[in-house]
Amino acid sequence: MSDLIKLLDGGDEPRIGIYTIPVFKTSNEIKPHHLARGGDGIEENISPFTFTPQRIRLDKDDESFEDGDVHRHLYLQDLAATLAEDFQAPKVSEFKCHIAGCRQLFDTLEGYEHHYNSLHRHVCSSCKRSFPSNHLLDIHILEWHDALFQVMAEKQCMYQCLVEGCGLKFRTSKERKDHLIKTHSYPSDFRFDKSKNKRIKEKTPQQKDVCMVDPSSVLSGELENSNSMDISLPQMSENKELVLPKQQKPHYSYKVPSSVCFGQGSVRGFRGGRRKK
Amino acid sequence: MWRLKAVRHRASRSAKDLEEFKHKRREHEKALRQARRDRQLISKRVLLNEDEEQEKDVMETDGAPVSPDQIREMIRSVQYGGEERDTHLAMLRKTLRDPQTHLIFTKVENSMYVLVGQLSGHNAQCQLQAAHCLQELSQSPHLGVGQACLAATPYLLTYLSSPSTKLTELCLYILGNLWPDGALVREKLLAQGIVTALANCIQNQRFNLAVVEAVGFTLSQLLQEKDVADKVIPLVMASGLVPHLISFLTPDPEFGLGPAIECAWCLHYLMSCDVDTSALLNHGVISHCSNLLITLGGATAKGSAEEGLELLIWPLLRCLGNLLATEVYEGAGCPVGVEDARLLVALCVFSQAYLSSHSALTRESLWVLNNLTADSPVFCSAMLFFNLVPHLLQLLPFSKGINSMVLRILGNIACKGAEYCVQLTYAGLLPALSATLRMADPDVVTLSLEVLHLLSTCSPQVAEEFGRLNIVPLLEAIKYYNEKEQCVRASYILDCYFHKHPMVDHQS
Numbered sequence A: 001m002s003d004l005i006k007l008l009d010g011g012d013e014p015r016i017g018i019y020t021i022p023v024f025k026t027s028n029e030i031k032p033h034h035l036a037r038g039g040d041g042i043e044e045n046i047s048p049f050t051f052t053p054q055r056i057r058l059d060k061d062d063e064s065f066e067d068g069d070v071h072r073h074l075y076l077q078d079l080a081a082t083l084a085e086d087f088q089a090p091k092v093s094e095f096k097c098h099i100a101g102c103r104q105l106f107d108t109l110e111g112y113e114h115h116y117n118s119l120h121r122h123v124c125s126s127c128k129r130s131f132p133s134n135h136l137l138d139i140h141i142l143e144w145h146d147a148l149f150q151v152m153a154e155k156q157c158m159y160q161c162l163v164e165g166c167g168l169k170f171r172t173s174k175e176r177k178d179h180l181i182k183t184h185s186y187p188s189d190f191r192f193d194k195s196k197n198k199r200i201k202e203k204t205p206q207q208k209d210v211c212m213v214d215p216s217s218v219l220s221g222e223l224e225n226s227n228s229m230d231i232s233l234p235q236m237s238e239n240k241e242l243v244l245p246k247q248q249k250p251h252y253s254y255k256v257p258s259s260v261c262f263g264q265g266s267v268r269g270f271r272g273g274r275r276k277k
Numbered sequence B: 001m002w003r004l005k006a007v008r009h010r011a012s013r014s015a016k017d018l019e020e021f022k023h024k025r026r027e028h029e030k031a032l033r034q035a036r037r038d039r040q041l042i043s044k045r046v047l048l049n050e051d052e053e054q055e056k057d058v059m060e061t062d063g064a065p066v067s068p069d070q071i072r073e074m075i076r077s078v079q080y081g082g083e084e085r086d087t088h089l090a091m092l093r094k095t096l097r098d099p100q101t102h103l104i105f106t107k108v109e110n111s112m113y114v115l116v117g118q119l120s121g122h123n124a125q126c127q128l129q130a131a132h133c134l135q136e137l138s139q140s141p142h143l144g145v146g147q148a149c150l151a152a153t154p155y156l157l158t159y160l161s162s163p164s165t166k167l168t169e170l171c172l173y174i175l176g177n178l179w180p181d182g183a184l185v186r187e188k189l190l191a192q193g194i195v196t197a198l199a200n201c202i203q204n205q206r207f208n209l210a211v212v213e214a215v216g217f218t219l220s221q222l223l224q225e226k227d228v229a230d231k232v233i234p235l236v237m238a239s240g241l242v243p244h245l246i247s248f249l250t251p252d253p254e255f256g257l258g259p260a261i262e263c264a265w266c267l268h269y270l271m272s273c274d275v276d277t278s279a280l281l282n283h284g285v286i287s288h289c290s291n292l293l294i295t296l297g298g299a300t301a302k303g304s305a306e307e308g309l310e311l312l313i314w315p316l317l318r319c320l321g322n323l324l325a326t327e328v329y330e331g332a333g334c335p336v337g338v339e340d341a342r343l344l345v346a347l348c349v350f351s352q353a354y355l356s357s358h359s360a361l362t363r364e365s366l367w368v369l370n371n372l373t374a375d376s377p378v379f380c381s382a383m384l385f386f387n388l389v390p391h392l393l394q395l396l397p398f399s400k401g402i403n404s405m406v407l408r409i410l411g412n413i414a415c416k417g418a419e420y421c422v423q424l425t426y427a428g429l430l431p432a433l434s435a436t437l438r439m440a441d442p443d444v445v446t447l448s449l450e451v452l453h454l455l456s457t458c459s460p461q462v463a464e465e466f467g468r469l470n471i472v473p474l475l476e477a478i479k480y481y482n483e484k485e486q487c488v489r490a491s492y493i494l495d496c497y498f499h500k501h502p503m504v505d506h507q508s
Helices: A002-008 A063-076 A109-119 A134-145 A147-155 A173-184 A215-219 B003-011 B015-037 B052-061 B068-079 B082-095 B100-107 B111-119 B124-138 B143-161 B165-178 B183-191 B194-204 B209-224 B229-238 B241-247 B258-271 B278-282 B285-302 B310-326 B342-353 B359-373 B377-385 B389-393 B402-414 B418-426 B429-436 B442-458 B460-468 B471-478 B484-498
Strands: none
Touching: A002 B285, A002 B342, A063 B015, A063 B310, A063 B359, A134 A147, B068 B082, B068 B100, B068 B111, B082 B124, B100 B111, B100 B124, B100 B143, B111 B124, B111 B143, B124 B143, B124 B165, B143 B165, B143 B183, B143 B194, B165 B183, B165 B194, B165 B209, B183 B194, B183 B229, B194 B209, B194 B229, B194 B241, B209 B229, B209 B241, B209 B258, B229 B241, B229 B258, B241 B258, B258 B278, B258 B310, B278 B285, B285 B310, B285 B342, B310 B359, B342 B359, B342 B377, B342 B389, B359 B377, B359 B402, B377 B402, B377 B418, B389 B402, B389 B429, B402 B418, B402 B429, B402 B442, B418 B429, B418 B442, B418 B460, B429 B442, B429 B460, B429 B471, B442 B460, B442 B471, B442 B484, B460 B471, B460 B484, B471 B484
């Protein structure tokens, strides 16, 4: 607040006349029905935006005046006190994950971002599976959705080690798995090493509530039986490589186009939210 | 003595007292909130007595309730007490401290007659003691008691012109406490000329701040009552009270905040009725309020704000906010009376300083900022000139009307055009919006989209920033919301400003 103090305590010439402030040039004041800058063939939309600057008048009995009125009356009744308990602390806005089907609520932006980064960032746009890292996503896409992969794998070592920086490649996924277990001490049921063919058998018929992912289980890295790490959204028909198990039905009333990928880049949020006590 | 200090002193006597005090306070607060929702918010002023502490101990040892016979006896000793009358009256006063005795008292025959007799008698001490008795009675929650006190009101009003300021002060508080006790009481008091009496009193006693405070309190009771507003308000406006109220807004450093607080609340109640405010504006309310808020803002920013200052800031904000909403403006969006641009700074100071203690005050400060900046290139420029936008952005995490009001202010500024939008972007608005767009409250998301749209319309660089801040996928996600308001806005922004930049399907 020091900059504000300086302004208010100006010394010799404290007053800052309103007419001495330089006024920025106003331009094209936005009208509510701003027409779209459409390109060829696009109709000119009527803008849905309705905001206009408004001076708001509040009646004496307006409910937003309640706290102030109550404080005044407590003072009249000699009960106003500056005890710490009497404070009306502000309420912090909750954040909501807007990813289709997710809709989780969070108290802090950090909590939201943690959730988002853990579950929605590295998402395969074909099958909507989410992965904890770029590296695993790349491997997944290559092995599951690349038409040439199977062909090339017959001739050369294509199965990359999942550990970043290792760099070794193997002829089969089994060889890779053995390598992971032997050299890198991985468990035999490592979640991100499921091969395509086995996938159908392992999928438990529990697709009912995909959106109810519990972030805490993600964060603590518990490996449960249920495929809680995979957020699979209904597969679109374009991609023929993936075989859709019969029990996986779309549960949503809208479709997410396969061209939309929700896991892009880092989320720069605003870090200014100081949590007040 | 400034009342808040006295209250705290009382409250801090012992841990047990403190607990009781807190408990009592919580109960009362609940009751007040409910009363306000029922539009029945009234309070009676409890007067602090200097000698109350010793007397309270005496009261506590006396457990048994008083009987009508005991009251009868007390009244008789007052009536026939001769030289000892004032002593007997003092006893009666002590007895009446217990609210349970009030109804009993009024039911005893002749009780009020005797009391009024002493009030209107020649013995100054007895007058004072009788007034104290009436003051205790006036605090009673029972309507019947208040109506019984009607017998005293002609005298109470007469004594408002008394040279004895102590008596005047007591009479004022009694009248203020009686006012809420029913339509009959109010009718009588109006007929007996209470408004004129108050105006004369404040005129004659303007150098006695204790009396001024009492007038302010009583007037605030008159103005708060909705039923008779159409009768009271014209009388008040015609009586010449308003210039006095304005003149006492600036607190006296020695006496304390009391008189200023009462006068400010009176002005707020006047302002927020459908009264013709032009008369008020002629008295310079706007300039007075804004200059005072600047002074108080300075004190608050330096941390030297007196305790209880919010009781004064609150009504000043409301006066100013409503006046700004009803005033006719000059060109360039400058209201008559706001001449010092530091008012904006003071409002920002309040919004931050009171955030953790009285968040509603934060919201109301922002409301006044909205009313100042709406359609005003001058004030919007001033917000930028003083670099106040980062301070506003810090308030965006907070709900219950705070973040939505901040977004309105930002929208007011953005509406002014490209140069304003550019400044807003420099101040860090876009990263802040990318957070508010993720909030659960639909109104906040809608307002964020409105501001985003304003920024995009004005400035092509903004569209580039979107990509960097990952706002596009966020907008895509919003398109699939259930709420239509947000879907259509998000779609529009995407179509308008990203039609030329087709989405590349990254697989990062």
